[in-house]
Amino acid sequence: MTIRxxxxxxxxxxxxxxxxxxxxxxxxxxLTLSDEDKAARDLLTTWMTEAGLDxxxxxxxxxxxxxxxxxxxxxxxxxxxxxxVVKGGRYDxxxxxxAALEVVRTLNDNGIETAKPLAVVxxxxxxxxxxxxxxxxxxxxxxxxxxxxxxxxxxxxGKRFGDExxxxxxxxxxxxxxxxxxxxxxxxxxxxPVLEADxxxxxxxxxxxxxxWSEVTIxxxxxxxxxxxxxxxxxxxxxxxxxxxxxxxxxxxxDDIAVATVGRVAVEPNVxxxxxxKVVFSVDFRHPDESVLDTQVSRLEALVEHVCSExxxxxxxxxFWRSRPTPFDPAIVAAIRDAVRVLGLGExxxxxxxxxxxxxMADIVPSGMIFVRSQGGLSHAEGEYSTPEDIEAGAxxxxxxxxxxxx
Ligand code: HGY
Ligand code: MN
Ligand code: MN
Numbered sequence: 506m507t508i509r510x511x512x513x514x515x516x517x518x519x520x521x522x523x524x525x526x527x528x529x530x531x532x533x534x535x536l537t538l539s540d541e542d543k544a545a546r547d548l549l550t551t552w553m554t555e556a557g558l559d560x561x562x563x564x565x566x567x568x569x570x571x572x573x574x575x576x577x578x579x580x581x582x583x584x585x586x587x588x589x590v591v592k593g594g595r596y597d598x599x600x601x602x603x604a605a606l607e608v609v610r611t612l613n614d615n616g617i618e619t620a621k622p623l624a625v626v627x628x629x630x631x632x633x634x635x636x637x638x639x640x641x642x643x644x645x646x647x648x649x650x651x652x653x654x655x656x657x658x659x660x661x662x663g664k665r666f667g668d669e670x671x672x673x674x675x676x677x678x679x680x681x682x683x684x685x686x687x688x689x690x691x692x693x694x695x696x697x698p699v700l701e702a703d704x705x706x707x708x709x710x711x712x713x714x715x716x717x718w719s720e721v722t723i724x725x726x727x728x729x730x731x732x733x734x735x736x737x738x739x740x741x742x743x744x745x746x747x748x749x750x751x752x753x754x755x756x757x758x759x760d761d762i763a764v765a766t767v768g769r770v771a772v773e774p775n776v777x778x779x780x781x782x783k784v785v786f787s788v789d790f791r792h793p794d795e796s797v798l799d800t801q802v803s804r805l806e807a808l809v810e811h812v813c814s815e816x817x818x819x820x821x822x823x824x825f826w827r828s829r830p831t832p833f834d835p836a837i838v839a840a841i842r843d844a845v846r847v848l849g850l851g852e853x854x855x856x857x858x859x860x861x862x863x864x865x866m867a868d869i870v871p872s873g874m875i876f877v878r879s880q881g882g883l884s885h886a887e888g889e890y891s892t893p894e895d896i897e898a899g900a901x902x903x904x905x906x907x908x909x910x911x912x
């Protein structure tokens with residue numbers, strides 16, 4: 506029997522979820538534990554319940570909808586996230602959760618019972634935009650972060666993760682954590698240019714790049730912008746500008762795979778007629794080779810030390826998150842490849858430059874990912890787009906791989 510997902514229903518769910526936190530440029534801003542995230546979680550709870558799933562919330566707000574199987578073997582998890590970046594796209598994360606739900610809806614339509622249970626999971630705080638670092642709650646489930654560290658993370662308005670989780674009413678029980686599973690599958694948009702360059706709808710993901718997130722703090726002397734002679738200044742923003750130029754060089758001098766990004770910069774007091782006193786900025790390094798990341802962080806530290814001593818300002822580098830390069834499980838990758846072949850789709854193997862919750866799940870469960878082509882490779886931007894045909898192809902790969910792994 507040929508079983509396929511209901512594409513129109515999946516696209517309608519994507520469109521409906523995208524209305525929550527919709528931004529004027531056609532994207533979404535749905536930061537974790539915000540009112541928008543709560544509304545999205547409430548909608549997902551309704552949809553999961555309507556699909557006959559047993560909905561469980563764990564102590565970090567991770568949501569799991571369990572579909573019973575004919576055995577009580579550990580489930581096959583189909584997961585992703587519904588939180589977004591600021592002015593992000595409607596597919597990043599959400600497509601993976603809704604494709605997982607569509608798999609369940611399709612199995613229900615066809616009266617199919619799998620041997621192993623299925624579990625649809627929405628991870629709290631995949632993006633790490635409001636509460637750094639990213640992958641915070643899949644990381645906690647995999648043992649990378651302890652629950653105290655997670656609850657004490659603070660956003661830029663000084664709000665605590667734990668307080669916000671309580672505020673939206675999504676703190677459940679630790680025993681509801683998704684964890685022991687027989688397999689983990691995550692469908693996600695590629696967010697890069699590879700599938701478009703090869704004109705292919707889906708990708709078979711071999712693993713995820715490693716990354717390092719650092720916060721650099723430069724402290725100088727705040728003073729009046731007028732009467733302060735240039736040679737007497739200790740300006741942290743000029744020092745930061747020189748360092749940020751150097752961050753780009755640290756990536757480009759390495760090879761054509763290394764990437765480095767300064768995404769956020771905070772200047773104090775940030776007014777036109779005062780020489781800044783303090784500057785704080787982020788540095789995001791990514792690479793498939795852990796030793797390259799080590800080198801890049803060391804080069805950043807040396808650069809900060811050199812520029813700060815030259816300019817008589819104080820510099821501090823806090824590398825607060827490292828995620829190791831993570832290969833996926835060959836058996837899971839093979840199940841995804843089988844599905845791609847059955848569907849007659851071209852095979853393209855690639856690694857992910859973006860981080861995903863599958864990284865931490867791969868540390869504890871055989872895991873794999875399916876990519877759906879991103880138009881223009883664009884993501885973390887309102888113009889993020891994947892075509893209905895590519896979404897259908899990806900969701901059918903998820904369906905067939907899930908059937909194979911839960912047999
Ligand atoms: O940073 C990342 O790669 C992911 O989008 N959180
Ligand atoms: Mn994502
Ligand atoms: Mn993202």
